[in-house]
Amino acid sequence: xxxxxxxxxxxxxxxKNEAIRQMTDYxxxxxxxxxxxxxxxxxxxxxxxxIDSFALVEIFVKLEKLTNRRxxxxxxxxxxxxxxxxxxxxxxxxxxxxx
Amino acid sequence: xxxxxxxxALNLLSLSYLLFIxxxxxxxxxxxxVTARPMKARQLLWLAASYLFYATWSLKFLCVLxxxxxxxxxxxxxxxxxxxxxxxxxxxGFNLLMLAVFKYLPVWSSHLGQGHHSWLLENVILxxxxxxxxxxxxxxxxxIYREEDLxxxxxxxxxxxxxxxxxxxxxxxxxxxxxxxxxxxxPTGDDIADGVRRIVLGLFMKTVLSQILGSGLRPGEGVDFxxxxxxxxxxxxxxxxxxxxxxxxxxxxxxxxxxxxIGTARVFGITLRENFRDPFLSTSPAEFWTRWHMSLSSxxxxxxxxxxxxxxxxxxxxxxxxxxxxxxxxxWHGADWTYIVWGALQGLLLVSHRxxxxxxxxxxxxxxxxxxxxxxxxxxxxxxxxxxxxxRANDLHQARLMFHALVHFSSYRHxxxxxxxxxxxxxxxxxxxxxxxxxxxxxxxxxxxxxLRIGWALSPVMYSVAVLAIVIxxxxxxxxxxxxx
Numbered sequence: 187x188x189x190x191x192x193x194x195x196x197x198x199x200x201x202k203n204e205a206i207r208q209m210t211d212y213x214x215x216x217x218x219x220x221x222x223x224x225x226x227x228x229x230x231x232x233x234x235x236x237i238d239s240f241a242l243v244e245i246f247v248k249l250e251k252l253t254n255r256r257x258x259x260x261x262x263x264x265x266x267x268x269x270x271x272x273x274x275x276x277x278x279x280x281x282x283x284x285x
Numbered sequence: 286x287x288x289x290x291x292x293x294a295l296n297l298l299s300l301s302y303l304l305f306i307x308x309x310x311x312x313x314x315x316x317x318x319v320t321a322r323p324m325k326a327r328q329l330l331w332l333a334a335s336y337l338f339y340a341t342w343s344l345k346f347l348c349v350l351x352x353x354x355x356x357x358x359x360x361x362x363x364x365x366x367x368x369x370x371x372x373x374x375x376x377x378g379f380n381l382l383m384l385a386v387f388k389y390l391p392v393w394s395s396h397l398g399q400g401h402h403s404w405l406l407e408n409v410i411l412x413x414x415x416x417x418x419x420x421x422x423x424x425x426x427x428x429i430y431r432e433e434d435l436x437x438x439x440x441x442x443x444x445x446x447x448x449x450x451x452x453x454x455x456x457x458x459x460x461x462x463x464x465x466x467x468x469x470x471x472p473t474g475d476d477i478a479d480g481v482r483r484i485v486l487g488l489f490m491k492t493v494l495s496q497i498l499g500s501g502l503r504p505g506e507g508v509d510f511x512x513x514x515x516x517x518x519x520x521x522x523x524x525x526x527x528x529x530x531x532x533x534x535x536x537x538x539x540x541x542x543x544x545x546x547i548g549t550a551r552v553f554g555i556t557l558r559e560n561f562r563d564p565f566l567s568t569s570p571a572e573f574w575t576r577w578h579m580s581l582s583s584x585x586x587x588x589x590x591x592x593x594x595x596x597x598x599x600x601x602x603x604x605x606x607x608x609x610x611x612x613x614x615x616x617w618h619g620a621d622w623t624y625i626v627w628g629a630l631q632g633l634l635l636v637s638h639r640x641x642x643x644x645x646x647x648x649x650x651x652x653x654x655x656x657x658x659x660x661x662x663x664x665x666x667x668x669x670x671x672x673x674x675x676x677r678a679n680d681l682h683q684a685r686l687m688f689h690a691l692v693h694f695s696s697y698r699h700x701x702x703x704x705x706x707x708x709x710x711x712x713x714x715x716x717x718x719x720x721x722x723x724x725x726x727x728x729x730x731x732x733x734x735x736x737l738r739i740g741w742a743l744s745p746v747m748y749s750v751a752v753l754a755i756v757i758x759x760x761x762x763x764x765x766x767x768x769x770x
Contacts, residue, residue: 238571239586243594243603259595261431
């Protein structure tokens with residue numbers, strides 16, 4: 187039983203890490219598109235001016251797809267979307283799994 | 286007539302205000318050292334000072350502000366108990382009603398004319414700053430709905446709404462930023478020096494530069510004359526010069542005012558959010574809106590655009606949301622078609638910029654950085670100038686006439702505006718870019734001892750010239766353009 191739970195949690199972590207990797211890739215290649223800029227899960231995106239509000243919406247839509255959750259946008263604060271890590275934490279906290 | 290300010294209204298450009306600041310500062314020090322509960326006593330003192338400040342404009346204005354504060358505080362408690370969308374909408378409804386009654390109704394009724402509407406015109410008041418403090422109340426309700434950990438006392442909430450440096454014309458503050466500072470402001474020597482520096486700089490921008498551009502050096506010159514009294518019409522050159530003049534007049538007026546506000550708060554140990562950051566150096570419309578009236582543009586982004594744009598996943602909806610959000614931005618300035626069209630133009634500019642980015646992405650277009658920056662800057666600057674023509678025009682008909690002159694190239698052979706005004710506008714605009722460029726250079730080289738020494742040597746000279754110019758220009762009556770919003 188314990189082993190099954192551990193395996194599940196490892197799978198969940200692996201899926202989450204893969205989603206974070208995909209998001210990092212998406213932001214670098216589709217949003218930022220500037221040579222020499224490095225984006226890690228903890229890089230400030232909004233507060234540093236790296237992305238604008240329109241790009242933030244694109245990232246939000248991508249986040250919903252990657253996590254397969256519906257996130258109530260009215261409940262989100264700018265700081266919740268400032269880094270890739272905080273985005274995924276927010277999706278887990280506020281998002282509801284899609285049917 | 287709509288209720289106007291009293292004759293002894295304290296404004297941030299008056300000598301009485303410059304006496305008001307040290308008086309409240311000394312009383313704050315006294316309260317901090319004498320009372321057993323300095324935090325509560327200091328907050329009460331600041332609230333009393335804020336209400337006194339606002340009451341000098343009109344007691345009726347103060348009544349509206351107090352009622353709005355009490356109702357919004359109650360709405361906050363109601364929402365905090367159960368943060369549902371329905372309860373949030375009750376709060377939004379109340380604040381929109383406040384704006385409709387106290388900001389838009391007087392204007393609409395004046396458009397409708399006299400007769401049975403005259404009762405409205407005689408009795409409805411237009412409290413100064415109502416758009417600013419109502420938006421602060423709304424952001425508080427949104428933050429409570431988003432379950433932000435906020436627990437202001439009634440005094441703290443009333444102070445947040447009425448805080449005297451910001452009550453007239455912003456910056457639009459947020460409770461999460463101000464609440465901890467109201468509880469524990471710690472002004473250091475550097476804060477006070479920086480605050481005074483910002484006040485002097487703001488007064489210089491506001492009373493000297495903006496005033497010169499607005500009214501000109503002599504009667505019959507200036508942006509106001511150019512827009513209001515050009516009986517013979519405009520040439521293409523006139524429109525460009527007026528657009529540049531008005532853009533810089535607005536910038537020096539509002540950024541200068543914001544400097545005074547931010548500097549005043551800094552003297553008391555309160556750090557407010559910045560409102561302007563060299564907007565005319567922006568290389569895209571999106572960047573411009575992260576540098577111009579930043580407190581309101583970030584408000585629109587966080588509380589209007591984001592919830593609206595994420596409502597539907599389609600790209601067209603994101604574009605539509607951008608235009609709607611910017612139209613609301615325009616409407617915030619007043620119930621006039623010129624503002625709404627200006628907002629729509631801003632929205633379309635942002636969408637066009639987005640489309641160009643998409644095109645760059647798809648075609649893998651890589652412009653050299655210098656071409657991309659200079660081209661982006663030139664297009665953004667010109668587009669912003671043209672949109673300001675619509676914003677400032679007295680009506681859409683005037684805006685149409687001015688645009689008509691712009692596209693008739695034969696009208697570029699001469700200009701009608703006074704030569705002095707043209708020269709002054711060009712000198713001020715060029716100086717702005719030279720100074721902004723040098724400042725960026727100095728920021729990059731601030732470790733250099735030579736730059737530091739030059740800075741120290743020039744500061745007293747610059748500030749003496751600024752103070753002298755402020756005193757001379759104060760003889761003329763300074764008017765704050767943004768106060769009408």
